[in-house]
Amino acid sequence: MEEEFQRTAESLSVHLPLPYRVILIFIIGIWLFGLNLHYFSIIRIEAGPMLRYTRSANEPPLHSSVYQVALVLSALFGLNLVAFWTMTGGNEELVRVWEILPSMLFAAIVGIFLWPFGGWHKRGRWRFLRMLRRILIGGIHPDLRFADILLADALTSYAKVLGDFAVCICMFMSGHSSTNTSPNRACGGVYLVPCVMALPYLIRLRQCLTEYVRARRKGVTERRVHLYNSAKYASAFPVIVCSALQREYDPDVPHMFQKSTLSRMWLCAVVFNSGFSFYWDVTKDWDLTLFSSKRSSGDYPWALRANRHFVAVGFYYSAIIVDILLRATWSFKLSPHLDHINEMEGGIFTLELLEVFRRWVWTFFRVEKEWVHSRAGGGLGYLENGEGMQLQEFGSKFVED
Numbered sequence: 001m002e003e004e005f006q007r008t009a010e011s012l013s014v015h016l017p018l019p020y021r022v023i024l025i026f027i028i029g030i031w032l033f034g035l036n037l038h039y040f041s042i043i044r045i046e047a048g049p050m051l052r053y054t055r056s057a058n059e060p061p062l063h064s065s066v067y068q069v070a071l072v073l074s075a076l077f078g079l080n081l082v083a084f085w086t087m088t089g090g091n092e093e094l095v096r097v098w099e100i101l102p103s104m105l106f107a108a109i110v111g112i113f114l115w116p117f118g119g120w121h122k123r124g125r126w127r128f129l130r131m132l133r134r135i136l137i138g139g140i141h142p143d144l145r146f147a148d149i150l151l152a153d154a155l156t157s158y159a160k161v162l163g164d165f166a167v168c169i170c171m172f173m174s175g176h177s178s179t180n181t182s183p184n185r186a187c188g189g190v191y192l193v194p195c196v197m198a199l200p201y202l203i204r205l206r207q208c209l210t211e212y213v214r215a216r217r218k219g220v221t222e223r224r225v226h227l228y229n230s231a232k233y234a235s236a237f238p239v240i241v242c243s244a245l246q247r248e249y250d251p252d253v254p255h256m257f258q259k260s261t262l263s264r265m266w267l268c269a270v271v272f273n274s275g276f277s278f279y280w281d282v283t284k285d286w287d288l289t290l291f292s293s294k295r296s297s298g299d300y301p302w303a304l305r306a307n308r309h310f311v312a313v314g315f316y317y318s319a320i321i322v323d324i325l326l327r328a329t330w331s332f333k334l335s336p337h338l339d340h341i342n343e344m345e346g347g348i349f350t351l352e353l354l355e356v357f358r359r360w361v362w363t364f365f366r367v368e369k370e371w372v373h374s375r376a377g378g379g380l381g382y383l384e385n386g387e388g389m390q391l392q393e394f395g396s397k398f399v400e401d
Helices: 002-015 018-042 062-088 092-097 100-114 122-136 145-157 159-174 192-217 224-234 236-247 259-285 313-332 345-377
Strands: none
Touching: 002 092, 002 345, 018 062, 018 100, 018 159, 018 345, 062 092, 062 100, 062 122, 100 122, 122 145, 122 192, 145 159, 145 192, 145 345, 159 192, 159 345, 192 224, 192 236, 224 236, 224 259, 236 259, 259 313, 259 345, 313 345
16 A cells, blocks of 8 residues: 555656646636636625725726736646656656756746736736735735735645745755655755744734734724734644654654654644634634524524625535635644655645635635625725724725735
């Protein structure tokens, strides 16, 4: 059985080496975001104003622009991958030699977003880069709060992908080919991958603390929710740390904890992080009443809420089930005991795709909740009363960063 898993892993890495898998997941994420925006336009949820992104009358819909970017990136990816297959022919040695091709693909994608000339979605590309620069230091714009949070939350779903990207760079820089059929996931030592994976959670943690400080300065009463939210993101750190310690555990070296103790600590951290995150998704991000005493109210279906934009009740129940299943799966990805998953490249790739899918589902209901509350509040300036903010009216001129 172990040999079969190894053959499967090598087969995947021969035809789709680690750098290509990282880029592919990134492109899939763009397509899925375009689908989010497209569906919102169909059901008349105005995502553009909610993201504070204005468009002139002669510009195409926002989802069309996202689709165009995704299509160009997909074409580049397809052409590059075909060239890679042609050059390597399934030969493992040639696969290692031709690592320059995915490196060129990555450089081309970065170049597209940084291209300063021409009008091809320049405003959108540069708006995205400004947002990315801002959130990478944990910043959050007071007038672009919702967009900053959506992007930063999306990064947490790419934590493992970012770890893989760090491994690719480390292998490339160290001379261990980044397209090697057996990726050196120990590259960079004990700290590199765990630190990179923790970065998205650190970003959201700082954003939550920033919001708490701003709310306190404004004298907002309900501000502790930001501290609770920061605790949710901080709960990911014990999972990452305990997992890293288990991976590098050497029984011949003295340790503060035995391996069995580390396993129990890791399991407790996983259960707490998954449960806390699921509770927050349902209760705060989607504003459903599953964990509230109001879940059995006769004014709306069980565990939902009175004001809903999606007509089909089953959408909400399906989202809850998908969220709890994939929340648990995403946490268990770090288990050193699930050798049949973690030692098989296809297993890791599948878990990463599932998490991107979960975030796609989450986005539908997160934006729907914000839209419903904005309509109830009398304007698109509504900023989550449950998170200690107040209703805020503004005119037709939206703020651009």
